[in-house]
Amino acid sequence: MSEAIAxxxxxxxxxxxxxxxxxxxxxxxxxxxxxxxxxxHAGETLAxxxxxxxxxxxxxxxxxxxxxxxxxxxxxxxxxxxxxLGRLSGAEMRKVRGNxxxxxxxxxxxxxxxxxxxxxxxxxxxxxHQGLSWQAARKRAVELLARVSIPDxxxxxxxxxxxxxxxxxxxxxxxxxxxxxxxxxxxxxxxxALDVTVQAQILALLKALTRETGAxxxxxxxxxxxxxxxxxxxxxxxxxxxxxxxxxxELYANPKHPYTQGLMASVPSLDSDPGRPLQTIPGQPPDxxxxxxxCAFAPRCAYARDLCRQGxxxxxxxGPQHERACYGYE
Amino acid sequence: xQAYIIRRLLALIPTLFVASxxxxxSMRLIPGDVIDQMLAQNDVATSADRALVEEAxxxxxPMYIQYFRWVGGIMRGDLGNSLWHNTPxxxxxxxxxxxxxxxxxxxxxxALTVAVPIGIYSAMRQDTAGDxxxxxxxxxxxxxxxFWLGTLVMVFPSVWWRWSPPLEYTPFFQDPIxxxxxxxxxxxxxxxxxxxVTMRMTRTMMLEVMRQDYIRTARAKGLAENxxxxxxxxxxxxxxxxxxxxxxxxxxxxxxxxxEQIFVVPGMGLLLLEAVFARDYPVISGIFLVTGVAILMIxxxxxxxxxxxxxxxxx
Numbered sequence: 001m002s003e004a005i006a007x008x009x010x011x012x013x014x015x016x017x018x019x020x021x022x023x024x025x026x027x028x029x030x031x032x033x034x035x036x037x038x039x040x041h042a043g044e045t046l047a048x049x050x051x052x053x054x055x056x057x058x059x060x061x062x063x064x065x066x067x068x069x070x071x072x073x074x075x076x077x078x079x080x081x082x083x084x085l086g087r088l089s090g091a092e093m094r095k096v097r098g099n100x101x102x103x104x105x106x107x108x109x110x111x112x113x114x115x116x117x118x119x120x121x122x123x124x125x126x127x128x129h130q131g132l133s134w135q136a137a138r139k140r141a142v143e144l145l146a147r148v149s150i151p152d153x154x155x156x157x158x159x160x161x162x163x164x165x166x167x168x169x170x171x172x173x174x175x176x177x178x179x180x181x182x183x184x185x186x187x188x189x190x191x192x193a194l195d196v197t198v199q200a201q202i203l204a205l206l207k208a209l210t211r212e213t214g215a216x217x218x219x220x221x222x223x224x225x226x227x228x229x230x231x232x233x234x235x236x237x238x239x240x241x242x243x244x245x246x247x248x249x250e251l252y253a254n255p256k257h258p259y260t261q262g263l264m265a266s267v268p269s270l271d272s273d274p275g276r277p278l279q280t281i282p283g284q285p286p287d288x289x290x291x292x293x294x295c296a297f298a299p300r301c302a303y304a305r306d307l308c309r310q311g312x313x314x315x316x317x318x319g320p321q322h323e324r325a326c327y328g329y330e
Numbered sequence: 331x332q333a334y335i336i337r338r339l340l341a342l343i344p345t346l347f348v349a350s351x352x353x354x355x356s357m358r359l360i361p362g363d364v365i366d367q368m369l370a371q372n373d374v375a376t377s378a379d380r381a382l383v384e385e386a387x388x389x390x391x392p393m394y395i396q397y398f399r400w401v402g403g404i405m406r407g408d409l410g411n412s413l414w415h416n417t418p419x420x421x422x423x424x425x426x427x428x429x430x431x432x433x434x435x436x437x438x439x440x441a442l443t444v445a446v447p448i449g450i451y452s453a454m455r456q457d458t459a460g461d462x463x464x465x466x467x468x469x470x471x472x473x474x475x476x477f478w479l480g481t482l483v484m485v486f487p488s489v490w491w492r493w494s495p496p497l498e499y500t501p502f503f504q505d506p507i508x509x510x511x512x513x514x515x516x517x518x519x520x521x522x523x524x525x526x527v528t529m530r531m532t533r534t535m536m537l538e539v540m541r542q543d544y545i546r547t548a549r550a551k552g553l554a555e556n557x558x559x560x561x562x563x564x565x566x567x568x569x570x571x572x573x574x575x576x577x578x579x580x581x582x583x584x585x586x587x588x589x590e591q592i593f594v595v596p597g598m599g600l601l602l603l604e605a606v607f608a609r610d611y612p613v614i615s616g617i618f619l620v621t622g623v624a625i626l627m628i629x630x631x632x633x634x635x636x637x638x639x640x641x642x643x644x645x
Contacts, residue, residue, distance in 0.1 A: 098551035110543040115565045125551045160641040
C-alpha cells in the first residue's frame with residue numbers, strides 16, 4: 001500500500017526533517033532525538049519501533065510540541081499538511097492538537113481524568129475545536145462511543161473512568177482522539193498496558209477506524225508482531241536515531257541493519273526448535289546521556305569496524321523505499 | 331448517603347463521652363479551685379464558709395456524682411449554670427457561639443482566597459522568584475504566632491498614625507458594615523495563619539497533579555493551559571486540601587480564643603478564657619463539649635464534600 005501511495009507522488013501528510021530534541025536533566029543536556037527524518041502519507045500507518053529510551057515516544061510528543069518545560073526542539077522541521085508546526089504560535093498549535101493531530105497514550109488507566117465523566121471528556125474536543133454546545137457535543141459523544149464499540153453508550157456517558165476496564169478506557173481514548181476527525185492519529189504504545197486478547201481488539205479497531213476515515217497513523221511500539229500485522233511502513237529507532245526504514249513487508253523479508261536483524265532473530269516463532277535458547281542482542285541499550293561518538297549500536301554490533309566507532313552513519317537509500325544508517329558489513 | 335450520615339452521627343456519642351470525661355476530670359485537677367477564688371474575695375473566710383459555698387454549688391459531692399449530674403443535665407439540654415453568674419451555660423453559649431462562628435467563617439474565607447490562588451500560582455511558576463516569595467510568605471505566616479501579629483496590629487498603627495482598630499462589637503444583623511470593620515482584622519490574622527499550610531498543600535498537590543497522564547491528555551486535546559488547570563487539575567488537586575481544612579478546624583478555634591481577647595470580640599473564645607481564669611467548671615465543660623461537636627461536625631462535612639469532589643467516593 002505504501003509503495004502505491006509513495007509512487008503516486010502526492011506530498012506526504014507529515015514530513016519530519018532532521019528533528020533533534022534535547023532535555024535538561026540533572027546529568028546535563030540529553031539529546032533524546034538526534035536528526036530524525038520521517039514521513040507519513042495520508043491513509044498510511046507508519047510504525048516507529050524501538051526499545052525503551054530509543055527516542056520513539058519523544059519523537060511522537062515533539063510532533064505535537066508536548067515535550068514539557070525541560071525539553072526543547074533543537075533543530076529540524078515538522079511539516080504537517082505543508083505547515084511547519086515548529087513556527088506556529090502557542091494558540092495556533094493548540095488548534096492542531098486534538099483537532100487535526102490526535103494522540104492516544106500508553107496508559108489508559110491514568111490517561112483519563114478520574115473526576116470527569118466519560119461524556120464530558122469525549123465531548124470536550126468538540127466543544128473546543130468545533131464550537132459545539134455541550135449538549136450537541138454529548139450527542140456526538142454517544143456516536144463516537146458507539147463507533148469504538150462501547151456497549152450502551154448513552155448510559156455510559158455519565159460513568160467515570162474507574163467504572164471501565166483498561167481496554168474500555170483505551171476505547172474511550174480512541175473515541176476522544178477521533179472526535180474531530182483528525183488527519184493524523186499518533187498512538188504511543190496504545191496496547192502495552194493491556195491484556196493480549198484486548199491488544200488485538202484495540203489495534204484492529206484503530207486500523208479499521210483509520211481506514212474508514214482516511215486518517216494517517218503513527219503507531220509507536222516495541223512489539224514487532226504488532227508491526228507486522230498493522231503497519232504499512234516501519235522506522236526502526238535506536239539511540240535517538242532512525243537506523244532503518246522500509247515497508248513492513250520488506251523489513252521482515254530483508255532486514256539490513258544489524259540491530260534490526262538482531263530484533264527479528266530474537267522474536268520467538270512457532271516453528272523454531274523449542275529446545276534452542278532464544279537469541280538475544282548482547283550488551284545493554286545505550287545511555288542517551290553518554291552516547292558513543294560513532295554509531296550508537298557499535299558497542300553491541302558483531303560487525304563494528306573502526307569507522308563505525310568514529311562517525312555516525314547517515315541514513316541512506318539502499319533500495320526502493322528502503323533506507324539504512326550503517327557503514328555496511330557485507 | 332442518609333444511612334452513612336446517621337452512622338457517623340451515632341459514632342459521635344462514644345467520642346464525645348470520652349472527651350467529656352477527660353475535660354471534666356482535668357479541669358478539677360488544676361490547682362486552685364473555684365471556692366478558693368470565691369473566698370479570696372472576702373477578708374476572712376472560715377472552713378464553715380467554705381463548706382457552705384461547696385454545698386450550695388454541689389461541689390461537696392464526689393467527683394463521679396458531679397459528673398453524672400452533669401451528663402444527666404446534658405441529656406435534658408441543660409449544661410448547668412455558671413458558678414459565678416448563676417446564668418445557664420446554654421444561654422451564654424447561645425450568645426457567644428454565633429460570634430465565634432462568624433469569625434471562623436470569615437477566617438476560612440480569607441484563608442482560602444489567599445491560599446488557593448497563591449498555591450496554584452506557586453506551582454505553575456515552580457522555582458521562580460514568585461514561587462520563592464510565596465513560599466517564604468507562607469513560612470512566615472506559619473512561624474509568626476497570631477497573638478504577636480495581633481499585638482503589632484494594635485500597637486503600631488496607633489503609634490505611627492494615631493489610628494487603632496475599632497474594638498466595639500456590633501451584631502452583624504444590626505449593622506453589617508460596623509460589624510465587619512471590627513471583625514475583619516482578627517479574621518484576616520486568623521485566616522493568614524490558616525492559609526500558610528493550605529497554600530503549601532495546594533502547591534504540592536498541583537505540582538503532583540500536573541505531572542499526571544490525564545493532564546498530558548488534556549494538553550494533547552488542545553486545551554489552553556488555564557483550562558487545563560481549571561477543568562482538569564484543580565478538582566483533583568483540591569481533594570486533599572479539603573481534608574487539610576478539616577484538620578485545621580481545632581487551630582481555628584484555638585486561634586479564635588487569642589484573637590478574641592486581643593480584639594475584644596465577645597465570642598466563645600473570650601468566654602472560655604474568662605471561665606478558665608475563674609475556674610468556672612460548667613462553662614468550660616460546656617464550651618469544650620460544643621467545640622468537640624463542632625470539630626467532629628466539620629470533619630463529617632469534609633467527608634461529605636469528598637463525595638462531591640471525588641466520584642470514586644460514594645456513601
